[in-house]
Amino acid sequence: MTVIKPLGLLLAGLMIVALVATALIEGDADSTSSTTTAPLPAITPAPQPPPLLKAGSQRKISVRNGDIVRFRVVNPTAEEVHVHGYDFKFALEPGVTKTISFPARIEGQFEIELEQSATPLAKLVVNPR
Ligand SMILES: [Cu+2]
Secondary structure, three states, X not given: OOXXXXXXXXXXXXXXXXXXXXXXXXXXXXXXXXXXXXXXXXXXXXXXXXXXXXXXXXXXXXXXXXXXXXXXXOOOXXXXXXXXXXXXXXXXXXXOOEEEEEEOOOOEEEEEEEOOOOEEEEEEXXXXX
């Protein structure tokens, strides 16, 4: 008798666990069916790569004060990119595309050029916010 009593309790305990588990599984099944009816997340398009500047590509880059200015530059020979007004200079290795970014904090129109050959690349326009 003393052996059967704990066994009975154990069985009862196991049944309760089984019932709770079944209820949880059914609850999960309900929640999955409701998530499948939820609208799918919108597919966001891949971000555009920043404009590629080359000698002779007279581009205009327009941003607002506080935005991040982003562009890429490539040149067949070693050069230096000079952003006038901001007076930033970035070294270029031959044939290697360099991505340049910086915050636009000075408003106005500024030349971006290949410094050594004085070749214009683009005009940077920073508008008020
Ligand atoms: Cu310059």
